[in-house]
Amino acid sequence: MARRPNRWRAGADLPPQHGSRQAGGEDLPKPVQPALCAVAPSPAEAAAIRLIRHGPLVLRLRWRLEALRQLFDQHSFWACHRRPRQLARMLGQSQAVVSAWRGQELVGFGRATSDGVFRAVLWDVVVATEHQGLGLGRRIVEELLLCSAVRQAERVYLMTTNSAGFYRRLGFDASHSQHLLVWHRDHRQAPH
Numbered sequence: 001m002a003r004r005p006n007r008w009r010a011g012a013d014l015p016p017q018h019g020s021r022q023a024g025g026e027d028l029p030k031p032v033q034p035a036l037c038a039v040a041p042s043p044a045e046a047a048a049i050r051l052i053r054h055g056p057l058v059l060r061l062r063w064r065l066e067a068l069r070q071l072f073d074q075h076s077f078w079a080c081h082r083r084p085r086q087l088a089r090m091l092g093q094s095q096a097v098v099s100a101w102r103g104q105e106l107v108g109f110g111r112a113t114s115d116g117v118f119r120a121v122l123w124d125v126v127v128a129t130e131h132q133g134l135g136l137g138r139r140i141v142e143e144l145l146l147c148s149a150v151r152q153a154e155r156v157y158l159m160t161t162n163s164a165g166f167y168r169r170l171g172f173d174a175s176h177s178q179h180l181l182v183w184h185r186d187h188r189q190a191p192h
């Protein structure tokens, strides 16, 4: 699929012609023709995908938790079966949240946690399969890196199973001096 250089940036404020202003500084895109969602996008259509850098309340996504759940279920392997209530809590505990929309369709997502000074970590970067390879993943990560909580951290980490090449393209370096250790908590015993 053809690629396009893509440096378009978005913030919490979106072009007013695309949607109505909602409380919390986030926009609600206007409805899109259902037929448009069924075809693979051209690069020009990919450019029409709008990014939202969410405010602290993450209102736009809180109203669309089912769409976020479906994005994770269908296009990630690590974030399947997350419940809406868990997703709402996850959003609330993230210091940076970016989502990508084609009309009313959620087609991409990424988030970060950060102490705002020393360390930030990117999590859950996902692009819907039919929109991959068009620069959207890059846009989401670049937008996360611009969020103040991430921008102010002196180091940004991430963990990836099979997308290291993608992050290297974006300027991340593999660390050979650190080990990733994991505490496996049985989720059935996790406090709710």
Ligand SMILES: CC(C)(COP(=O)(O)OP(=O)(O)OC[C@H]1O[C@@H](n2cnc3c(N)ncnc32)[C@H](O)[C@@H]1OP(=O)(O)O)[C@@H](O)C(=O)NCCC(=O)NCCS
Residues within 6 Å of the ligand: 003, 075, 076, 077, 124, 125, 126, 127, 128, 131, 132, 133, 134, 135, 136, 137, 138, 139, 159, 160, 161, 162, 163, 164, 165, 166, 167, 169, 170
């Ligand atoms: C990984 C993912 C987010 C990339 O998003 P994308 O929109 O397809 O990527 P982009 O089109 O923005 O690619 C940006 C660059 O990375 C490269 N790239 C993308 N995926 C890559 C991969 N898996 N390995 C190596 N390079 C990759 C592209 O070729 C492009 O290079 P270029 O700038 O030279 O053209 C997306 O494929 C995805 O959601 N995959 C499934 C979920 C996943 O694995 N997420 C990562 C969790 S850590």
